[in-house]
Amino acid sequence: MFKKFISLEWKAFFRSSALTGNLVITILKIIGALYFMLLFVGMSFIAYFGAEDSGSEPLVAVNKYVLYYLIADLTLKLLLQKIPVINVKPLLTLNIKRSTIVNFAIGKTLVSFFNTIHLFFLVPFTIILVAQGHGGISSLLWFLGILFFIYCNNFINLLLDSKTNLLVGFVVIVGAIIGLQYYGVFDVTEYTGTFFYSLYSTNYMVAIPAVLLIVLWVITFKYFRNHLYLDTGLSKKHEEARTENYNWLNRYGVLGTFLKNDIRMIKRNKRSRSSVIMSFVFVFYGLLFFTGALEMYDNTFMHMFAAIFVTGGFMFTFGQFVPSWDSAYYPLMMSQNIKYKEYISAKWWLVVIGTIISTILATFYLYFGADIYLMIIAAAVFNIGVNSHLVLLGGAYVKTPIDLGSAKQAFGDKKAFNVKTMLLSLPKMLLPMALYAIGEGLIGKHWGVILVIATGVLGFAFRNTVFKMIEKVYKTEKYSTLHSYKQKN
């Protein structure tokens, strides 16, 4: 039976429009995956030899941070992991045991990227341990212990999916732990470090993660088996709807009409809400750069890169997919008497408002100096003046249908965020970085910021031209866009 399931999955994968559609993006995705693999392998070397260089016993030092490693893993899984589903509905009435269906669905999550990626860290790290004279069996037990925890995270993610409130609680607890440690009140890693080390130093402690894993597995299995009914786990959650009229937007005419809809869309769909959450995360992305935490990022060139991201998170995650956000009802839009210009302006205003809000949220970067915030403001101007147009123009060619209602329960598919979005936005970073480098390097202090702002302002002058271009793309691409939007994954 499993063989049949696997062949179904195989077909689903190779016949998906994502794969048959765009070769370039598929290749970029593969490159992205390879990059992460190398990154994790590299990390294992840095973790061991870095700790050794700083004069501490590597395994002790690493174990101190295992807690954060696991927390980061769980957070990423909660936020990003699509819960892979085999399309179970058609299978329910066939001659297949329910437990087989559930086992396969669970098994599929075990081999997902979010779990396997850790092997690229753990396996080389364990090999280094053994090669450097640590006990073979002990190292293996440690390896298994950590791996079990990773898989525990996998099940926690499955169980917590669609329970956003719990996620908030989780974030608060983690924040508290980090805060307490940072201010030296209570260092939880002292204890967890000892615990994780005991996986290595004793033969029996590995039983704890093993038992935990088995318990979680059984709970997940039972949960899914009991919810494998059309009116429970497989049913759609119905939110209570409230009619919102936003009458204050009426004065903007048709532009207001579209804005109203866009606001409702963002509020009421999981997919679009997650893009808002992502853009919020992006606001803090600059911390990696401006705090000097990472030496290779601590130069003005990379600061500009960060500034663009800090202010443009929403622009990139949302703007990238205009008009795909409206893909579900694109035939309606195309047969209504719609003024493209107003339609595009509404989206433009939306990304501009998003950028302004991000810029305001980013005022805490003033802590790192007025120059840094000046840079962020320059990046905001550039984003609004230049990138907003580029993003919308790029979006006109992106013909991936977006499944807004992908917020299904339990076995639902969650397409929160994808690598594609990130990769497509890279060129929009490089121009301001180059401008900044030229201004700062060749002319003098503050000229980088001035150059970036000037280019941003100049971008406004081309607004109508770009809007006309986008309109033209919408018109010439209309039929093929309509066709692509029909192909639902």
Place this chain on the structure above:
Amino acid sequence: MIKVHNLKKAYNGTVVLNIESLEIPKGESFGLVGNNGAGKTTFFSLLLDLIQPSEGYITSNNIKINESEDWKPFTSAFIDETFLIGYLTPEEYFYFIGDLRGFNKADVDALLAKHADFFNDEILGKKKYLRDLSKGNQKKVGIIAALIGNPEVIILDEPFANLDPTTQFRLKKIIREIADDPNVTILVSSHDLAHTIEVSTRIVALDKGSVVKDIKTSEETLKELEEFFAV
């Protein structure tokens, strides 16, 4: 009102629609029948410029549909659920369409009040988004939305499918009322011969993309069509 000129639609060499000429005068109530794959939805999609003709063209009020967009202000349609915006409540959806078609809130409210019995109290104020409504109720919303803005051409694809018997009856009444208006041309497609005959003054049957029957509705129409479709 609508004129078809040597219209042909082919996919990879397979002709799915081929209508040499067809004229639908203003005010006609036009029924389109045919089996699956006969080309009904293809024809309606061409009428709405959602797909491109391989050859020929359609004019609506002397406007070439695939070249100008000027037909949009006086044309409205409900083809399938892709004409609904799932995350809106029915009220929001009606007002949205109203905004686009020059109907203010009061106009829309008046129209909704007029069709209150069609909704059968299952649509308005139910605290549900369109995506959470049943297929039949979604269809009710789509059909009424297609009446917003006093369109001169109304296109309804399979409006009777998924509707309960009472609603089908009410829908027939609505369509007949529209048909009585000499300024409104209404095009309805269906698998159900009896329904179509009841609401249409003229019936065209498509088979494998070609017009095989073109008859004014009369007492014998149903028999004639049944004979044709019975194999």
